[in-house]
Amino acid sequence: MGDYILLAVGAILVNNILLIQYLGNCPFLGTSKSMDNATGMAMAVVFVLALAGIVTWIMEAVFLKPLGLEYIRTIVFIVVIAALVQFVEIFMKKSMPALYAGLGIFLPLITTNCAVMGVCLINIKEEYNFLEMLVSSLAYPAGFGLALILFAGLRERIIIGRVPGPLQDVSIALVTAGFMSLSFLGFKGMI
């Protein structure tokens, strides 16, 4: 049990996927302009990663490893993730319009979110068993959400701040992200 908690804390804080592992930065900058978008994106990433983590792990265990096809892992994973996300989107649009309005519209963005692909690859690289994979697939996106929502809060303030011309918008956002990253670096000693 302790191992799983350690894994979760490590994934959320110590190895925060956005600020320490540098994954998923495009939507990080894109959807952090408003709190609403940030929250929706965070939820969607958790949802999709849990699904994608399971499916890719099964693909690896059932097809790739026994057949010795590890070298085409990248292409298999991305196709699986892309098809999965698109399917969930189409399905949700029709069957769960309420959920779609809140979550679904963030789905297309996730296909090319390297955080999703990245965590799936980490799961394989670290040779997690099924349970560990589940924990990691939930904890990493939780860390993503945490950083994203915190950052959106900062950014809503920065927009009205007196920022020198050249630093405006993305530039100041990156510098701010840097300092957030610095504070997350402080968790390093925890484990």
Add this chain to the structure above:
Amino acid sequence: MAKTIVQEFTKGLWDEIPPFRLVLGLCPVLAVTKTVANGVGMGVAATFVLVCSNILVSALRNIIPSQVRVPCFIIIIATFVVVVELVMQAVAYPLFLQLGIFIPLIVVNCIILGRAEAFASKNPPVASIADGLGIGVGFTIALGALAGIREAFGAGTISVPFSDTVIQLFGPSFQPFTFMVEAPGAFVCLGLVLAIMNLIGK
């Protein structure tokens, strides 16, 4: 509106140089710019994928049904990413180890999919090659420059791409500014470079 092939190429070097003008594909930019060798290696790999996928997408642009356009592009891109992965293992294994997970992640780099959709799927192959090459070279230059700054301040060295040579920039009394090679330094450094680019203007 029609641009010449040369213009398609050169726009990627300054006007639309990623990630500074097109703020996209940030993950590898932040992650692999600890050393110049890694940065340039990543840039070359991305350029290869970009050019190859542009050619193929452009050539197949009239065959692919629009509903499955994105999955098809992804397959094309992923194929070349795996090619890069294999070739890099064969010829530059240490670089492969250094770049690690970021090589397969080229597949989700928005720049590549973005150029496939925005440019190659609407233009003939020759222009697409020029576009891919331009953006790719621009990306490589940007990565190299950013890595240069980070490595010089963060480690006091410049590693020469595709060789084992590492140039020491400062004397032995140099205290490396480690912040620069850590994650926070990546963000701050990119932010400041972006600001300088804004200052210079187009």
Add this chain to the structure above:
Amino acid sequence: MRDIIRMIVVLGVMAACGGALLAGVKSGTAAKIEYQQLKFVKGPAIKNILEGCTNDPLVDRFKIKDGEIERSFYVGVFDGKANAVAYETFGKGFGGDIGVMVGVNVEADELLGIGVTTHAETPGLGSRAKDDPSFGAQFKGMSISKPIKVKPDGGEVDAVSGATITSKGVCQGVTDSAEFYTRLKPQIVEQAKAFAK
């Protein structure tokens, strides 16, 4: 319906072409990749163990089929005689399997040295079994036919401080390897001869 079929066909064909291309590239680069992996993963350990040999053990290698498993042997040539081999074995460590490269003098059945290649041990503790050269050096000259143990188990090897389990795992791996080494020795000797100069 028509466009669905078109979608399926296009996607299927494209994916298949991708698969074929990759399979082609893979088979073309397989040998090279293997060499590269050897060079950068096992290479350092092998070079360390077979220090002073006059050939390149990474090139002068052969494989022997041992039931299901295929084992690689790297030949070291000393004084023109191919009298040393290195091979990899695995022991159970704290965080999973530990890869151990074992060098043996074929003529004397004596250990030339060992080196850890891959491991998943705690950084700073278990990992010292790989990084600390004095740990590997202890094995030099020991007989392969006798079980090798750490001191707490009544053996002669000084465990890495704070990493007893790792050290035990390494010893266990080396001891286990003696089994197949002895069994395959005739073939090893035979094959190794080819590399003598």
Add this chain to the structure above:
Amino acid sequence: MIEALLLMMGLGAVAGTLLGIASKVFYVWEDPRIALVADCLAGANCGGCGYTGCGACAAAIVAGEADVGACIVGGAAAAAKVAAVLGLEAGAAEPLTSENTCTGGFRAPEKFSYMGVNDCRAAYLLYAGAKDCDVGCLGFGSCVKACVFDALKIGPDGYPVVDEEKCVGCGACEKACPKGIMQVRKPSDRILHMNLVTDRLAPCRQTCPAEVNIPKYINHIKRGEYDKAWLTVMERNPLPLSTGRVCPHPCEDACRRALADDPVSINQLKRFCSDWVMNHGTSLKIPVAPDTGYRVAIVGGGPSGLSAAFYLRRLGHKVKIFEWLPKLGGMIYYGIPQYRLPKEILYKDIDRILGLGGIEVKTGVKFGVDFDLESLVGGGFDAVLMTIGAMNHASARIPDEDKVKGVVPATVFLRRQGLGNPYPVGKKVAVIGGGNVAMDCLRSSVRLGADKVYCLYRREVKDMPANKVEIEACHHEGIEFVTLCTPTRFITDDEGNLTGIEYLKNELGEPDASGRRSPVPIKDSETVIPIDNFILAIGQTTNSAFADEEGTAVSRLETSRGSIVNDTDTHQTAIPYVFTSGDCAGPPGLLVAAVGAGRRAARGIHKYLMGEDMAFPPTRLRVDSRRMKGHIPGTIFDSIEGIQRKGRIEQPELEPGSYERQHTYAEVDLTVTEENALKEANRCMRCCLTCYNKDTS
């Protein structure tokens, strides 16, 4: 090798099947423009735009939430394509454009000195900004920063200036402005907008019954942009040539410049720019919205009907005008004499309206005789606007006024003149009434050959509702004013022909409801003036007798003293699809009021047809331009400072006493010269609610 091939093929086939089937089974309709817009975007789903993928971004663009340049990857090329897609769908003739509605800038006084962040939204957080004016531009240019098309700049006066060439109407500036100053609107939206108390309105603009943006068109004239000035006028008034000649310009009574010297001669400037366009700029294109498919019948081709037809057409509806007389124009054709408003000039205005296309005209048919509501509804009209005017004359309560030969109502007298068959007048003519119609009768009589013309009025000259310039012109033309009189009896010869009029002198008593002292006849003060003709010009009422016929659809209309009762805001009557405006909907009023009412009626009909909320917002500004009441508080000043005194330009006119002036119908008032127009335009202080240009020459 073969495994890889098979696995990938299987994977591709499974993915394709799954998606193909899902896209059919879970099909959801969406706006086809979203797909078109999405095609223009980069399609990388990178999220750089702040939206959740290209689909969401496209949906937001179509919904108007995101601007067309939202896609970073696509850049300006994608923005242009998106704009093209949206423009195509929204109607090529209905471009969105941004307009700055504040002219304050540096001149606007400040409440306190603000030293904070140079951003409007930040400044707004502190007491809604430092400007004294609640709705004034803060001038930090948040809108400029929001514009990705480089179409906005903070101008030299401290407020944003739109470059119309570059503006694509993306709406980013409007969203960025915390004060709602930047307004991105389609021409239709601008037509439908009515003055609100929250708008930035100069006193003249609040007063004008047609709500013309006066400071804006004068500013255009100042810069020599006479065509733009004219287009600005046309947004509110489609009869600028006519109003430019006959409008009594209540706006000038509210002009703030009058506090320093004289009011700006607004009407002359309008006349100048419309004449300039008439003479130079005939190719100017007026934007018309795409067809809505609705048809509106307008009964009566007077000014209100013409105005409504013009705006209904610009809003995209098809219009048909039914007129019982041979020519369009109603009272301004048949009522206003040639010397004040030449018929060919009026027809330039009317031709411009009909030139929009999509407006049919049928003359010589009378409502209630040749057609009625049933036939209009049966003929496929979705709404009917009644602008039948007020063609009945009011009685002067003199015995036998409808029997004595030589007594004629003003409406008949003027209409016959308009028809080219003037009423024959003798040497001496008297007209009773003090309004503009009376003045027209008086001055027409002079031209018809009368030697002696009297104006009979029960109060004094200063109480006359007629325009001051008209009264003055009457004096110039030798007309005698007999004031404080009440006619009591016609004097006739044996054949019943009029020979004279007897009247009692009046004295003034207590003030009545209108604030004027009511006249009281003095006993035994009978006086007789010998006359040959007597013209009744004391008011008109609507002939709504058709509404009394039982069993017809039109009988559901309510009438009050002849006028058809309507909702004064929406102009809707008791019959939902019937609207009225102009003189038939209330007491007869000014031409410019009828024009304004026509636009309001067009708005009411448009909202009714489109199923939108018809009521005015509670912030509607209601100004009584006759009594000068109801202006936005704090906008009417007692005094102004720092203005260099300089009189207004004179109205050029035909030499009084000249042959043309006395005996022909040549136009009396002339158009000002360009030099004078520019001089006068420069007197305009370009006021807004509270601030104005103090350094105006």
